[in-house]
Amino acid sequence: MEKIKSSSQLEHYRESIVHKRDVGKKVIRLCNTGCRGRGSSKVAEALENQVREANLDDKVTIKKTGCHGFCQIGSVMVIEPGNILYQKVKPKDVPEILSETIVKGEVLDRLLYRDPKSGEKIRREADIPFYQHQSKTVSHNTGKIDPTDIEDYLAPGGYGALDKALTTMKPMGIIETVEASGLRGRGGGGFPAGRKWRSCREAPGIIKYVIANGDEGDPGAFMDRSLMEGDPHSIIEGMIIGAYAIGAHEGFVYVRDEYPIAVEHLSKAIKQAESLGLLGEDILGTGFDFTIRIITGAGAFVCGESTALMNSLEGRVGEPRAKYVHTVESGLWDRPSTLNNVETWANVPLIINRGAQWYADTGTDTSKGTKIFSLVGKVRNTGLVEVPMGINLSEIIFDIGGGIKRDKKFKAVQTGGPSGGCIPMNKIDMPVDYDSLKQLGAIMGSGGMIVMDENNCMVDTAKYFINFLMYESCGKCVPCREGLKQMHEILSNICEGHGQEGDLELLQKLASFMVDASLCALGGTAPNPVLSTISYFRDEYEAHIFDKKCRAGVCRNLFDYYIDEKLCNGCTLCRVKCPEEAISGEKKKPHVIDEEKCIRCGICFSLCKKEAVLVK
């Protein structure tokens, strides 16, 4: 491949891509990243084989894309023209999709999404309520393009921002634009990106680095995964622009160990960009050099923290450093370094292309632009959603998310990852932005939004996060290492029925100590889940401590399973499968659980087709 050496060559190349595309051909866009968990690779294989066998190559293009967002209904496929969305596609559906929709242009009713509210089948992707309330901006390419083909990114204008930045803007001008846009970091802290870049540019030193944080350690969050897998070039383009602005020639993407597809797609994207001269030496003939290397993590949550990440990049153990020296002055190998989250980087080309004002027009006074959230847990429509900053939590959960699964009662939404907070029903009309969430005792974090219902215990939830953080604490500083251990012990006691009066006050006291004295934000924000649940769900803690009851049916020592004799049809399944032989009963007669023998393993509860096993 010949390298592109100027703006006009880039334009020519872009035109040639668009020109050679056959507009008469249908396109099938199949998610081949997130939906792999639902077997979409098999669907892709079937499609490719059968298209070849039936000689349909001139009729249809199969695009294996990134995540479409609506993971609940995967494997998701969209057919153009017509924007027809097929849900839950299986390999066995492929012959009919090809013979009916591709060849004859007929829509297969049975594969369409049915709106649970109206009961109507919806044909177009864009008309589905889940998508209607969103503003896909940063994620506009994911689900649309083939992330392994740079031509797909280039065709609609990709790398145009890079060209504009390198050929028409001065580094300081780029920094001023990013500052004026109001872009804040998407990885957790929400620090203004432009200000970080300026400090790094102004820091003394010849060698500087830019780094993309793709560690995505927050459990329940997968928006960074979707960007790295579904639109890797947007991150790369953002990083090159940032590097040029800051004066860096080397960059790194730090990717979580559990994301092999992200590594694969990023690697391909880097190679392709290099071969076209968009990355590497003398980018676009401007004389600017920049290279990117991918480094994978090895399974440590704390490595998402900026200084721990840099230690890990240096081949060390991922322990944080003290922050009296800023990483923008002395970061990786003690050189000025700019670390931003991958979603932050992916915003940059948009800002350069469309201007700071356009960007700042969306959002609230202090939180600009859009944000991708991963909406998971007990919500009906799980998936990735991109919304303007400032939207209400209830709009996300009820309008986009479709409310709670199986019509259970909403209890809380947890935002911000393990060190975020739980927000109760009476606060869900609050806008989602950095500052409002903080006021509520939660944080934006990286964008995880985990919905809980009446069957989730808030004490157990707090214990879950503290347990997580206790294992992930690197152990370097005492407040975090020991504080988490003590908190975990107190919470475990409460969950096991050994809670005592004064436990909550003790937890609060420990919390304030950890906030003040921890080395990094892991310990500093770790008490959030405990503090927020105590403040909003105190009654639940008290039921555990004083009444020894877990009404949600989660804490083993504090509830019993029983079988409702009216619902039980005596199928014997639970009796046969009970590992403790704690269930007795005759065929076709109601069964009974022996509470003494029951270990509350949940097998009978999960197996019963009549939902006759209940909690008391």
Added chain:
Amino acid sequence: MGFEKVDEILENYAYKHDALIGILQDVQRLENYLPQETLQYIGRELEVPLSRVYYIATFYKSFSLEPRGRHIVKVCLGTACHLNGAVQNLEQVERVLSIREGETTEDRMFSLETVNCVGTCALAPVTMVGEDYYGAVTPGRVEKILSAYSTGSGSAEDGKD
């Protein structure tokens, strides 16, 4: 065994100290765990103290110092999975395989691990066997999923979400 393959890995990374994590990852991919002799060899070749090699090998969760089974069962304990009953699934896997988290069955067929999130939260609770994902797992389904692997018939196709 000789260390030719390990030499190759070290050469790929130009014997750089800062590549130690990547080197160990490649070795683990090769050997399925980090054998003691190999760690000693790497320490010698790179001229880094063995204590540092072990510091790294024991800090990061994805490294194993013990040989692992043919099928790695990963029970996801991410938040969405936790809320949907992942712990009960973990316990059921432990019961069915008669091993605890972090252990390997005597016949080296299965190793049991937990992960913090595999990023497929819509399928929660998720358990992975090797590269295969199983979604909406319940304690009642665990035995069926695992038996497909122990009988050698590959993945439990019908059980897959």
